[in-house]
Amino acid sequence: MPMLEVRDLKLQYSSARGVVKAVDNVSFDIEKGEVLGIVGESGSGKTSLSLALMRVLPKNVHAYEGQVTLDGKEISSLPDEAFRKQVRWRQISMVFQGAQNSLNPVLKVGFQAAEPMLVRSKTDRREARKRVEDLFELVGLPREIYDRYPHELSGGMKQRVGVASALVLDPKLIILDEPTSALDVSIQAQIMNLLKRLKRELGLSMIFITHDIALSSDICDHLAVLYAGEVVEKGSAEQIFGNPKHPYTQLLLASVPRLKSDTDPKYIPGAPPDLTSPPPGCRFHPRCPYRFEPCDHKVPPQVKVDEGQTAKCWLNVESEKVKAKK
Numbered sequence: 457m458p459m460l461e462v463r464d465l466k467l468q469y470s471s472a473r474g475v476v477k478a479v480d481n482v483s484f485d486i487e488k489g490e491v492l493g494i495v496g497e498s499g500s501g502k503t504s505l506s507l508a509l510m511r512v513l514p515k516n517v518h519a520y521e522g523q524v525t526l527d528g529k530e531i532s533s534l535p536d537e538a539f540r541k542q543v544r545w546r547q548i549s550m551v552f553q554g555a556q557n558s559l560n561p562v563l564k565v566g567f568q569a570a571e572p573m574l575v576r577s578k579t580d581r582r583e584a585r586k587r588v589e590d591l592f593e594l595v596g597l598p599r600e601i602y603d604r605y606p607h608e609l610s611g612g613m614k615q616r617v618g619v620a621s622a623l624v625l626d627p628k629l630i631i632l633d634e635p636t637s638a639l640d641v642s643i644q645a646q647i648m649n650l651l652k653r654l655k656r657e658l659g660l661s662m663i664f665i666t667h668d669i670a671l672s673s674d675i676c677d678h679l680a681v682l683y684a685g686e687v688v689e690k691g692s693a694e695q696i697f698g699n700p701k702h703p704y705t706q707l708l709l710a711s712v713p714r715l716k717s718d719t720d721p722k723y724i725p726g727a728p729p730d731l732t733s734p735p736p737g738c739r740f741h742p743r744c745p746y747r748f749e750p751c752d753h754k755v756p757p758q759v760k761v762d763e764g765q766t767a768k769c770w771l772n773v774e775s776e777k778v779k780a781k782k
């Protein structure tokens with residue numbers, strides 16, 4: 457049984473331009489101890505997907521649906537109050553996008569990391585302090601950091617504080633939303649090493665969100681590629697990197713620059729669609745070099761292309777492949 461099962465998750469926002477379909481029928485599983493990468497361009501719905509899993513929703517939500525099961529228990533049907541008490545931070549926690557910039561400047565970082573314990577589990581302050589100092593040590597920070605203020609810490613250190621806060625209630629799953637994107641490359645590598653160590657030592661399950669498919673190869677066991685709010689391909693890291701079946705995944709991989717290569721990285725022409733009115737048929741068809749007859753008006757099915765790998769693309773539908781060749 458997978459640890460987390462997500463089925464047909466949907467999140468839409470109201471906006472002046474219409475309904476934004478930010479997460480559209482997204483489904484995936486995560487096994488215990490596994491890292492799932494969610495990869496996609498800016499605006500593809502990565503943050504919306506994680507906020508939907510944490511049920512941290514903005515006021516302008518238009519629709520929020522889907523089934524989420526954690527360790528065999530359906531958590532999506534829990535009332536908000538029960539979800540807040542039993543699930544958020546305690547079972548699923550998150551390092552928010554830009555976490556290093558969202559610490560409160562007037563509160564000590566140790567107190568901020570301890571807050572979920574003080575608020576949610578009524579732990580006394582001494583015990584909470586000890587737990588946070590231990591976690592600081594685990595994530596490679598000196599224990600003395602507890603009494604420092606955010607401005608006294610570097611970006612990388614603040615990101616480590618974010619990771620420590622996410623671990624404070626010992627959750628089953630942690631979501632990391634672009635955990636390294638605002639950091640220098642060398643600091644980025646340090647944070648990646650930290651995450652890999654936590655995966656190894658704590659057997660943590662993680663959702664690793666990034667726009668950088670190359671970075672995801674470093675840590676992810678499985679990947680889900682998101683385009684315009686939909687999962688267009690998913691599979692193991694070997695399948696996605698070794699034998700990608702969706703043209704969007706292929707183009708994302710071809711856009712990765714390589715140090716020793718005679719071929720220039722390719723860029724993906726065009727831009728992702730406006731999610732208030734995504735293109736009909738396959739949402740990627742206006743940018744797809746392989747589009748053919750059905751793509752601009754028929755929605756492709758999610759096709760099994762290999763054991764554990766699926767792609768939402770007409771090229772992978774046998775009868776259509778024959779027609780496309782004609």
Ligand SMILES: Nc1ncnc2c1ncn2[C@@H]1O[C@H](COP(=O)(O)OP(=O)(O)OP(=O)(O)O)[C@@H](O)[C@H]1O
Nearest residue numbers: 469471476478497498499500501502503504514731
């Ligand atoms: N509260 C909101 N109200 C209306 N639209 C929103 C809201 N939050 C996000 N969106 C829109 O939803 C879509 C998905 O946004 P989201 O932030 O989830 O993407 P993302 O993949 O995380 O992007 P990035 O890589 O830039 O962080 C975008 O079109 C965005 O403009």
Ligand SMILES: [Mg+2]
Nearest residue numbers: 502503504553
């Ligand atoms: Mg985001």
